Every structure is written in structure tokens, then in C-alpha cells.
Amino acid sequence: MSIDHNLLVAVSKSVGLFYLIAMAATALVYSCWPANRERFNKAARDIIDDEDAPWQ
Amino acid sequence: MVSNLTVGERQGALAILIVLTLCGLVMAAAAAGHGDPMEMHGYLVMLFSLGVMAILLRGFLAPPPSEARLASYYDDPIKVGIIIAMIWAVFGMIIGDWVAWLLAYPDATFDAAWASFGRMRPAHTSGVIFGFGGNALIATSFHVMQRTSRARLPDQLSPWFVLLGYNLFCLIGISGYFMGVTQSKEYAEPEWYADIWLVVVWVAYFILYMRTLARRKEPHIYVANWYYLAFILVVAILHIVNNLAVPVSFAGAKSYSLFAGVQDAMTQWWYGHNAVAFFLTAGFLGMMYYYLPKRAQRPIYSYRMSIVGFWGITFFYMWAGSHHLHYTALPEWVQTLGMTFSLMLLVPSWIAAANALLTLNGAWDRVRDDATLRFMMMAAVFYGLSTFEGSFMAIRPVNALSHYTDWTIAHVHAGVLGWVSLIVFGSFYALIPWLWKRERMYSPTLVEVHFWLALSGTLVYVFSMWNSGIIQGLMWRTYNDSGTLTYSFLDSVVAMHPYYVARAIGGLLFLSGTLVGCYNMWRTIRWSSAISAAAPDELAPPELLPAE
16 A cells, blocks of 8 residues: 555544544643642742752 | 863863864865865864863863762853853844844945845844854753752763854854855754754753753652753754755755755745744743742742643644745645644643733732843733734734735744743843852842833834734735736835834844843852842842731
């Protein structure tokens, strides 16, 4: 089977569509996952004061 | 500075510089026979390497640094990067304003090839984007990666290699434009040997970032790092693919692109728009997500939104480049695809802008009193405005009016003056006192002066180009009763004159602000710490009583 223009268009219209939606859904679920809430809040707080020195 | 390098690092640096000098010698010798401009670049590489070598050798025999250095962050390359970025800013903006005046008064030029618009214009764009923006990104990324990882850079040689190697690339590129060396790809003008050198530098940059993250003591990788990493990784991909070319000879500067026709145009604008996305947006969003909350002393409004925004930007931007090629030989479905993704981009773009502004909600008194924070706030406002404008201009019928006119120039400058430059200046004003251990900038008043010069310059610039762009677009599509064009192209050129004068004045205001900023930064750096500690603390946040 040769890879021609029509094939690429068909793949991008089918698989392409769903893999983009799947990636978007994964990112959305990860960011909104309730168990991640505390980790994210801590990450946002922790940078406010980090000038002192590297942790040993 | 050299004395902070270990003996092994000094030897490594010397070895690299010797190899680089030899490379320069080979380039010069190979091109010398037939008067190719690569000969000059050979000498430039040699001169640069020998100059750095001279600095290295002056401290080469200094006693090795103590182990105590490992207990602190490694900030020397960040400091140098900030200074280099400001030098490039002044250079790039002077050339830019010069070109702006030339457009208003075309006769006021030297009768020389190097001073022609076609050579000066890329010197301006590369000077500000790569010289100023790139060095600002490299310097701040070294700062952000260490602080958020709570880890020191893994070694002291590779950051210098990245910083100085990158500047060698900028020098080769920009000096080449003045000599007529260009591969005529917008924002990717440097020829093949400069491109190969940038790949080497960029891979070293990526490895350095990954090594620092691998050493991190803080398990969570803060979101700003993701933006910086996207910047580094995607720029590598873009740069390599778009610059695939075959040199006419290894002894000459000229090369031919691997792509031709509409494929060439598509590759170029896939690169070009993603350069906007990942060079001029992703890295600077990293800067915003780190310096804005720190300066405001408030965590980012929504960390979740920053993650959603990140993935939205990385997914969507990749497809948007074809909106630069509406109504061309590019298949219409590719144009439509670019338009659609450009419209969807509005969501992650406004997520970032809203996240920044909502972080400041409740701290508006500080924005009022602190010009540094106001720089960052205004950057977020311009980011929101210019991304809205960009999505709007990507719509095909809107593009029919805006394309090839000064509206595009207005849009780009709302982005680079209003967003990129303001976030850099805000970040630098926050960062410089931290790095040089000063209590504050030398003169808060001058920060205020810089803010208003930069803002007024941006507004004058953008409004004049909006006017001229829309007038141009309308003049080019006005028909008379007999069905022919009412205005000749020259009529539209004449009509632009007052706006071009206004644009050059706007640029001059912005440049003046940058010069004021340089002076203030220089005084802050030269300010001895004893004086700074004793100085009255003018900028301390006022003790505001609650409004109960």
C-alpha cells in the first residue's frame, strides 16, 4: 500500500482527531484529579521563597 | 569569575576554545581563496574564541575554588546573561528605530549595501528576538531551574558553553546580514555553518537542563520548567527541520534549502509561527509563572489552569503556522486547519493571561506602588490582547484585509514590546537585586520612568501601525465605478508617511526606556552592598491598614 495524500488525510481525520482529544483529556484529567490538589498547591506556594540555597 | 571554575573545568574550557579557534582558522582558510564572506566569519570565530581565551587565561592559575561553593546556587552565568541581554536590547532597538526612520525618510541613508533595509531589518529582528529575548530566556532559565529544583547547576562549564556559544551564533548571524549572508528564511536567516553551531549549543542546553532536573531535591517539577523545556525542545526540532539545506560548497556561505515551492513556504511558516509560540511565548510564560508570583508574594491563582494552558499551547500551536499562507498555493484545507487551531489557541492563551491577572487580584495596591510588578501585569494584559488579535487575524477573510499590511507589524509589536519586553524588564528588575544581593534597584523612580516610557512607546507604535495597516488594506481594495483600483500602490505609500513618523517616535520612546533601564541596572550592580544596606528603604511595601 502506498502512502498517498488521501491516506494521510484519512488518518488525520480519524486517528489524528482522536489522539488529540485523548491527549487533551489526559491533561485535563491529570490537572483536575482531586488527589493532585494538595501537591499543586504546595508547588505553587513553595517557589515564593526559594532564594536561600540548594537543599543538601 | 574564572576563579570559580575548577581546574578541570578551566582545562575543558581551554580545550573547547582551542578547537573553536582552529575551526575559525579552517573556515577562514577554506573561504579565503575566492573572496567568500565565510572568510570574515572564520576570523570572527577566531577573534571571539581568542577573546574568551584571554579572559580564561588571566584567571587560569588562580587557586581552585573551595567546596563551599557547592552549598550555594551558581549565578555567575545568569549575571553575565542579563548584561548581555541588555546590550543586545540596546543594539536591536537602535537598529529597529533607525529602520523605522528610514521608512519615513528613505533618502536619509548611507549609499552602502550594508545600510539597506533588506540587511538592517533582519539585524533588528534577530538582535531583539535572539539577542535580547534569547539571552533573557537562557539567563532566567538558569535561575528558575536551580531555584525550583533546589539544586545547583550540575557543573560550571556547560552553562558558559551554552551562554557564550549562543552569543557566538548571534554574532555570526547578524554580522552576516550586513555582509549579505542570508538564506532568506524569515527569523532563520543565518547560513548553514551558523545553524549547525546552534544545534551543538542547543543540545548542550537541553542536556544541562535535564541534568539539573535530574539532580533536583524538590520532587515536584514546577510548571515554569515545563514551559522552558518546551521552548528548548521544540525550538531544537523547528530549527533543525527548517534549516535542512545543502551547502553549495563547504568552503562558502551559500546553501540551498532542502525544500522548494509551497513545501518550502509551509515548512518556513510552520517554523516561523512556532518560533512565535515556543521562542516568544512558552519560555516567557515560564518567566511569568515564576517571577510574577514571587514578586507579588502570592502563589499563582490556579496551578491547574497553568497545566491545562501548557498542554493546550503545546498541542494547538504546532498546527497554526499555515495561517500565514492564506490565499496562496497551499491547499485550502491546510489553510483552514491553521485558522481553526489559531482560533482554539485563544483558550490556552487567555488561560495564561487570566491566571496572571487573577494572581494579582487582591494585590492591586502593590501593582500601583511597585513598577516592577506593574511591568509584569501590563505584560499579561498585552499577552491577552495580542493573542486575541492573533486569533482574529488568522481568520481567512480578516487576513484578506490584514495580510501584507502594517497591521501585522502592529500585532507583532504588541506582542514583542508589550508582552515579551515588559515581562523581561519586570523579571530583570525583580531578579537583579536578588542576584547581586541588593536590597532594591538603585532607583525605583527610574524603574517608574522606564515603565511609562515603555508603555507609551508601545501604545504610540501599535496605534500608528493599526491605523496605517487598515488604511493600506482598504486602499488596496477600493474600486472605482469603472471597476479598477482607485489608488495606486504608491498612493498608499505616500499615505503612510505620518504613521511611519509616529511609529519611529514610539520606537524612540521605547528605546529611551531601555537606556534608562540599562543605566539603573548598571548603577544597581555597581552599588556597593554596604551602601545598599544603609540606603533608606524607599520601595518597601507600604504598611497598608486593612480597610475595615
